Each structure stands twice: as structure tokens, then as C-alpha cells.
Amino acid sequence: MIDKPHVDWFAISPSLALLIAAGMLLMIAVFVPAGPRRAVAACTGFAGFVAAFVFAVVVDVKSPVATTIVHDSLFRDRWAALAQVLIAGSGAVAVLVSYRERLRDEHIAEYFALLTAAGAGMAFFVQASNLMTLFLGLEWFSIALYVLTAIDIDLIGSLEAGLKYLVVGAFGSATLLFGSALVYGETGQLSFDKIGSYGHGHASMLVVGLAMILVGLAFKASAAPFHMWTPDVYQGAPTPVTAFMASATKIAALVVTYRVLAVAFPQDEHLWRYAIAVIACISLAWGNLAALVQRNVKRILAYSSVSHAGFMLIAVAAASPLGERALMYYLIPYAAMSLGAFAVVAARERELGVPVTLQNLAGFGWERPLLGVSMWIFLLGMLGFPLTGGFIGKFYVFAAAYNHGFWWLIVAGVIATMISAYYYLGVVRAMYFRDAAELQLAPAGGSPPRELLLGLGVLICVAVTVGSFFAVQPLIDVARSAAAALPL
Amino acid sequence: MHGPDIQWYVILAGLLFSIGALGVMLRRNPLIILLSVEIMLNSANLLLIAFSRLHGREDGQIFAISVMAVAASEVVVGLGLIVAMGRRHVELDVDKLRTLRG
Amino acid sequence: MASWLTTILILLPLGGALLVAVAPLTSYWLGSLAALISLIEVGFWITSASKFDFNSPALQFAQNRQWFSDLGVSYHIGQYAFSLWFVGMTVVVMAACTIYGWWAGRERGRAYFALMLFLTGAIVGVFTAQDLLLFYAFFEAMLIPLYILIGVWGGSNRMRATITFVVYTVVGSLLMLAAIVVLGLQQGTFDLTKMGTSSSTWLFLGFVVAFAIKSPLFPLHGWLPITYRESPPEVSAVLSGVVGKAGLYGLLRIVIPTFPTVAHDWRYVLLVLASISLVYGSLLAFRAPDFRGVVLYSSLAQAGLIVLGLFAFNDLGFDGAVLQIVNHALVSAALFLLAGMVERRTSTGEFARLGGMARGRPALATLVMTTGIIALAVPLSTSFAGEFLILAGVFRQGWAWAVIGAAGIVLAAMYMLRAISGVLHQEPGPAVTDAALDLRLGELAVVVPLVLCLLGLSAWPNLVSGHAFGGNRALTQVITPTGGYLTTTLGQSGQWTRYAP
Amino acid sequence: MADFLVWVVWFVAAFACLASALAVVSFSNPFYSALSLIGNLASLAVLFLLLSGEFVAAGQLLVYGGAVMVMFLFVIAYLGDRTGESPWSGGPSWQIVGAVLAGGAILAEVCVVVGMQAGGFLTKPQHITRAFGSPEAIGRLFLTDHLIAFEVTSIVLLVAAVGGVVLGSHARKIEGDART
Structure with a gap:
């Protein structure tokens, strides 16, 4: 007779909600006729994300004390719950943006099923509390994302992006796995808590293992120099998928990175702090410099996401309560800005039917004032201008770095921001400054109807981007209570 | 029963991992890259099982079994992609996949 | 109620910008709406000036709400007496420029007027923020509308202008951001009124570079010529008249009170740079081939003069600097607008193709003449008062500085007279045809109030210079009542004399 | 023996x-x-x-x-x-051989260093019983301590299966390629 373990179902309710939605979507794929399928599938997916959002909020409220469930398999704490809130929110907006994406009708339900499954995997991943659930969660959402990237199977570019993502992603997760095995070998433990309480032993295996785990997570966070897949995959994937990847994956990867470091490797803080700081600097330098020469807007945003990974890693490197708050706060506007920016790109792409470049973005700001102004807000936010949460996020990150004596990271961040002004404002320039003769209007046959849902998603992103500038105190309070779950 | 100690396993796993990693980085045929990824995952499995034995805890073996299932999943998706590309008569060479460019 | 006045002055234009952005009106009516809002803004400023207690050195109309607590950042705004004057010049110049844009019928009016109003709110915020981070937020927010205003409505070379402008200002402001983060965390608060002093040279330089770029000061003025030339004239007027003053305000409000010892140690460097700006700017203005060129290089020269006053480190200098900031805001706004009006008629600003416009155009001639004469600081004008105070102040730092300053004033007379004669006198240039009419009513309505303000100040410059720091107190006593260093330095040389006409 | x-x-x-x-x-x-x-x-x-x-x-x-x-x-x-027919067609270029040798040498060195640090012997673990690694033991752990991992493994397989189905469907002739 096997004693069944007690499972705290409530703690995993966000993942479960999304999984149930995914299951229902698979049913919809089979049983609902092609006509209403898109609408039904989108509604189900949206409902799944909203339910996950609500559950995550409730879990966050009801978990003031961090606990683990099922023999250290998963954490139930606010750090994870807040990340789940953000992931579910990103997913819900991604559903809105996806609604009119030109995918095959016979794949639309599977598309939403995979999107919710990816969301469920991320929600699971951020709760992971041992090396096994860490690896499984990573693979869960990664495999869903590989398929989502390639789901537009009629396009070579989409397949190619999927293959690249798969190869690089598998390489990264194998590295993470090998590192996990080394850590397990040194400590004999899988759970983060117990690894954390293991004293210094034969440190070299632990350190190599830690380094390999970091590399594996850095692949997912697309931090340089492990970002080489990012531009290609972001460009080739269907744009709503890119939007979801850019926001939700980054949230999951960074939140987990910090958790693993803080919970499992507190004794090696003096090592990983510098490693992270160096990765942050490389990301800032590489992301921003490479973005300068890009013409394709999705690639520009991809490199910008690399540089934002650098900014957030500065907060990780600070490894202090202030850094934790800074990281959590930064993620909120960042998720909104990158989702929103890709949503606007998706709108333009659907109008033109060709990849969006700086050239054919000309005049977009005047044609579609709402989307244009929104894009402008997102870009300024990424640049770290006031009236957007991006400004406060950068400010917090710098404050965390300074408080920890990493003044040189402030210098790096400031220089990176200076460089980034050129390409962010270059996009604004492309949208607004062209002469009338250069304007490229929608192709003959008229532009497709304005999309209410996409507009709604963009408005939500604008509201979060701008709102997080004004509502700093409540957001910081939430981030503070989330960070209280961590030992550092 | 006296067998090789843990060092031998770690070194063997490390070498296997390196071979797999080199395969991923140097080969251009996606099929062979996938096979190399399998070698990497297997090397980690070997390590997990060796440590599982060292510590006398079975969770390493559990981990290894999960990894096998995950590896199979990755292969399914990877082969699916390769087949889809093969149907479109794309040359299977990652260096020649140049549709996506800046 | 009175404590809300500052907030209203900031939020009214920002809200107005939002209203203009969404109101379902035609471009013309949006323009009139924007003009109306900017006039209401002026009305609110007059109200606040009437309620202002000029004898009190305290921060007035202040509001303080916590923004986020763990780093000690708050929404803290309020006005000192000099802030009140700066806000006043801002709202007046912005109203004039908005109305000019309306009169000139800028295309894409919705965006244009929304941005102008947004800019107004941001600049007022800069002059009233008492929290460093809030100050920075407004300081950066100014750049957003300016970038678009130049990039969309600018001249043919506007792309390069925007890039140059943005590169300079972003570099400066990010240096300042780094300095703000470090300073605020060292002090434990970002509130300027609670902040102690710092003796860090690096932080001082971070602020000074940012403000010197904005002012602009030699050698950081590289963005100035192309930006002022390519902007629409009313945007040039705003840039030179008000936005540049934000940099000088930063020196006055933040750099000198927060870094008194470092500023005092570095004063010679600043004085040298200011002198170079003054002389070099004047020479460039003298050589400038076009009307706008004269005005834009004179902005550089005037910024140098004002910095001379600030770093004279005595009451005369401070009073004179405040007065001269207000003067120059009005003068350069009026001159840029007039230059725009001339260009509108002749589609060129080059002296080689201009001339003889006085004949048959009495209103234009009168206004150019009056403004120009005030600009060159003839005695009895308000500029003369300001420059005299500055020179008297800097004289105490050493007679040589005063000599340089006086040389600058002489040069100012030369380039301004050259500009006036180049436009108005001599034979009519090839670009001046009979189709180039005199100023229209709308244009008069824009420029005449500015000139009237200048004439009023000429009659009573002590209104500003005597009421810049609340009663007859020194800046240092106003801002850092406890910061002893400057008070003692000033105390020794503190037998200041007031200039009264 | x-x-x-x-x-x-x-x-x-x-x-x-x-x-x-x-x-x-x-x-x-x-x-x-x-x-x-x-x-x-x-x-x-x-x-x-x-x-x-x-x-x-x-x-x-x-x-x-x-x-x-x-x-x-x-x-x-x-x-x-x-x-082509031959398993060795083409053959590796000299650069690749060089890269493999250099990279391999470094990696091997790391492996050996790390491996030598691994302590402990596999020889005398008294606590290892005959049941260690047996199906019963593994199965029991999978259903108790590692229940979550077990379930998630099946989910991952399911996701991959869906992916395989989606990717395996037939290509369609399309006119414009929106992203390439």
C-alpha cells in the first residue's frame, strides 16, 4: 500500500487552471466546427489566463508564509505567486493579440492550447523548489514554445525559428541538467532548501554545477552571450508568440534565476554576484550595440529584450532586499512594454503582410494614432523615460546596484541607455518624421478592419506602463511582500 | 563488489557531455544535432544515476527517468520540425537557414 | 486652495494636452482650445503671483505627497520667489508660442497643440519640483515633446537636428540620473528641502555637465546651432527662452546649494567657461549670416553671462542672474518669433537677401527695434539692470571677469545693431518683395505682450531682482537655512547694494 | 576476481x-x-x-x-x-579538427579536475539494499515524494504529442510569406 502524499491543490491552482483550459482547448480542436472555433478557443484561452490570474492573486494573498508542498517539490509563496500573476496577465493580453493572427483555422485551437500549456508550464516553473521540478518546468514551457514558434508551418521562417529555438533551447536545458546533476552529486540533495543549507564541501563540483545552471537559465532569459537565438526566433515566430515569449519567458526565467541563487546557493553569493554582474554588462553592451544596426523592428525589439535582461540582472547581482524589489518592480512595466510593442508590430504586420521594418513603419504613427502613441509610450518606457514605469524600474535597479557598491554597473547601465536612445528614438522617427512622400500606406484593397481586441490589449499595456509610474508605492509594497519569501 | 569510484563516472560523463556539446556546436545537420543533444542528456543521466548510487538515494534515478521522457518529448518536436522542413524541401543545414536576417 | 496653485499650474496644461489629444474638434478649434488653456494658465500664474508673499523666503504653494517610501521619493512641489518668476516667464512665453502656432496654422494640429501644452506642464514642473527625482522626471519629460516638435514640424535638416539634440541632452541627463541616484541614496532622501550638502566632485560634475548642456555653455553647445535653426520658430523660442533656462535654474537651485564647497572650489572653471561662452557666442553672433543665427548665438552668450552672475557667489550676482534669466527668456522668445515672422514673409533669414524691411512695415520695424534695443542692454532697459547687477557681482570675484562681461555687452551691441540694420535698414534685399506685408494682427497679439512685459520690467526691474529670494535675503539663507558655508562667505562680502532705478 | x-x-x-x-x-x-x-x-x-x-x-x-x-x-x-553514400563524405575541415582538439582538450581538463574533486566511494554503501533501483522502489517514490514530477512528465509528453500533431500536418500553398 502506498500512502498518497498530501497535495495542496490550491497552491498549484494557477497551473491547474491553465492546464484545464489547455485540455478543453484540445477538446475544442476536435469537437467544435471550424466556423466558431476561433472565437470559442480564444475565449477559453482568455478565460484560462484570467482564472490563473485570479487564482494567483488569491494564492498571493493567502500565502504570507512560504511553504513547500509534496516533499519539497514546489514552493507556495508570494515570490512565485506574484510572478504567476504577471505571467497570467501577459498570457491574457497575448490571447487578445493573437485573436486575428493569420494562422490556419485548423490549428487555432491547438495554438491556444499550447499557449495556455506554456503559461501553465511557466506558472509551474516559478514555483519549482527542487532541481527536478526546475528542469521539468523548464522543459514543459520550452517545448510548448518550440511548437508555438513553429506553428505557422506554412512559413519557412517560422519553422526555421522553431528549429533554432529547439536546438539552442535543448542545448541550454541539457547544460542546466548537467549542472543540476553536479550539484546533486555534491550535496546529495535535490531540494533548493537543503542544497542551501549544505555547507561548503568540495566546492569545485558545486561551483561548476552552479555555473552550468546559470548558463541554462541565462539561455532562457536571453542574456548575452547566451542570447544568439533571440533575434532569429523573435523574428520568425508569429508575432503574438514573440510578445508572449518576450514578456512571460523573461519573467519566469529571471524570477527563477534569482530564486535558485538566493535559496540554493547563498554561500556562493560572492561568486555568483560577480558572474551575474558580468553577464549583465555583456547583455547591456551586446544587446544595445547589435540593435543599432537592425532594420527589422522585431529584431530591434529582440535585442532590446537582451539589454533589458541585462538591466534586470543588475538587480539580481545586487542580491539585496532592494534588488529583489527592483527586479520584481522592473518586470511589471517591462512585461507590459514588450507585450505592447510586439502587439503594435503585429498590427502593422497584419496591415502590410510583410515583415515590419523601419522603412515600412513610415507614417504609421499618423495613420493609427492610438497604436502610434502607444508604441511611442512603450519605446520611451524601454528607454527609461519618465511617465512610464520603465523610468522607475531603471531608477530602482541603479539604486540597488549603488547600495551594493556596484557603482560600475550604474555606469554600464547609463552608457547602455545612452546608446539605446538612438534605436528606440529611431523607431519613433520612422513612425512620425518621414515626409509625406515616404509614407507607406496599407496595400491596395484597403487595410484590414481595426482590431478591437488588439487595441484593447495595447491599451491594457499602456495602462500598466504608465500606471506603474504613478502607483509605485503599492507595487513596491507587493514586491516587498513577495521578496519577503526569500531568505536573502 | 569493487568497481570504479565516482570520479571515473564523473569524468566519463563530463567527456560524454563535451562530445555532445561539440556535436551541437560544430555539426550542421539538424538530425545529428538532435542526436548530440541526446548524448548530452544521457551524460547527465549517467551522472545522476552514479550520484544516486553514491548517496544511496533513489531520487537521482527518478530524475533520470523523467529526463528520458523529456528527451523523448524534445525528439518528437525536433523530428516534427525536421519533417515539416523536409516536406518543404528546405536543405537541412543550419548554416544555410538564412531566411531570418537582420 | 493656495497650496494647490502649483499643482494646478502643472496639471492644467498636462490635462489640457490630454483633452486636446482626444477632443473631436478640427485643427483650428483645437488650436483655439490650446490657446485658451495657455491663457488660463497665465491667469493662474497671475493669481499665484498676487497671493505670493514676497517677504517670505519659505517655499510657498507647497504640496508634499509621498511617492514611494523606501527610497524617500515624494511628489514635493512648491515655489520660491525666483521659481515664481521662472514659472511666470514660462507660461507667458509658452502662451505666446502656442498662440503663434495656432495663428500660423501648424498642420497635424492635434499632435502639435497637445505637445505644446505637455511641454508647458513639464517645464513648470521643472521649475517647481522640490524632489530630485521628480525634478529629473520633468526634466526628461521636456525632451519628449521637443523631440517630436522638432522632428515633425522642423526644417529640411530636422533629422540631423533631432539626433544631435537628443544625443547631447540624453547624455547629459543620464549623467545627472546617475548623480541623482548616488546623491539621493547617500543623503537618504531625494527631497531637496531636506537634503544636506555634499562635497563629492563627481556628483557635482554630473549635475553641472547636464545643466551646462541644457543651458548651453561652451564647450557643450554643439547641439545649439542646428537645433535652433531647424526648429519651427516658436519651438526655437521655447528652447532658447525657457528650456535652456531649466539648465541655469538647475545650477541655481540644485548645484550651488547642494555642493556649496565644490561649487566654490570650481568657480573659476565655471567662470572661465562662462566667459568663453559669452565672448565666443557674441563673436559667432556677430558673424552669423542670418537673423536666427544672431539670436541663437546670442543665447549662448547670454547663458554665459548668467553663469557669470551665478558663480559670482554673491547676492548681486544671484539677483542679477534671476533677473537676466527672465529678461532673456522674454527677449529671445520675442526675437525668435520675429525672426520666424520675417522668414515667413521672405522664406529666408539671410542678411544677404534681406534688408529694408522698415519701409512700409512700421509695426515690424518698431517691434524688432524695441526688442533688439532691449536685447543689447541700453541703459534704462531691464537687460541693462540685469547685466549691471551681474557685472557688479562678478566684479567682486575679480575685476577681470567684469571686464570680460563688459566686453560681452559691447559685442552684444554690435551684433544686435548689425541684425537690426540687416533686416530693417539698407536697400531692400532680393527676398524682400512688396508681397511681404507688415505684421498681421495675430502676430502682433503674440509679440506685443512679450515686448510690453519687457517694457514693464524696464520700468521696474526691482520687481524681479528685488524679490527673487524673498525679502532681502540671500539664496543660501532661503534654500539651506542650515548650510553655513555660503552664508559665511557671503557674510564677509555681504554689504550688497541694491540697484534701484 | x-x-x-x-x-x-x-x-x-x-x-x-x-x-x-x-x-x-x-x-x-x-x-x-x-x-x-x-x-x-x-x-x-x-x-x-x-x-x-x-x-x-x-x-x-x-x-x-x-x-x-x-x-x-x-x-x-x-x-x-x-x-551521399559514404558515412565520411566530405570529411571534416582542418579548422574543425583544430577547434575540436582545442575545445576538447580544455573540456577534458575541466572534466578531470571536477571529477577528481568528487569525493566518496561507491564501494561500501551499506544502506544500498537489493531493492535499490528496483521497479517497486522507483514506482513507490514516483507516487509519493515525486508525484508532481511524475505528473509533469506526462504533461510534457502530452504537450510534445500535440506539437508533433501540429507540426506534422500538411503544407499548404501560400502566396505571401509574412515574416520572411
């Missing part, structure tokens, strides 16, 4: 393992690579057995040898031989 046999078996398996892995990455024809991987898997299974991982070894042979490799071979057969 038993010790000696174990060592012999270990060396043979380890050598086979490395050799087949090298073969996988160096064959130019994926068909031969896949065949070599089978050898690699088999020799790993032998090592697993030496480590009391009976269940894992069986799983290795069934899952990999039975399922994964068959899939690979099917796909290779489906795509047809596109790289």
Missing part, C-alpha cells in the same frame, strides 16, 4: 560509450549517427546496471532503443539519403 570483472566491464562499456558518441558527432550521414547512438545507449545501459539502476537501464533500452531511435530511423528514412 569479481572486482576485476567489474573493471573490465566498466572499461569496455565506457570505451564503447565514448567511441560511439564520437561516432555520432563525426559521421556525416545521419543514418550512421543514429545507429551509433544506439550503441551509445546500450553501453550506457550497461553502466546503469553496474550502478544498481536496473529499472533505469530497462527504461533506457525501451524508451530510447525502442521508441526514440525508431522514430529517428523512420524520419531519416522518410527524408531520404541526401548526403
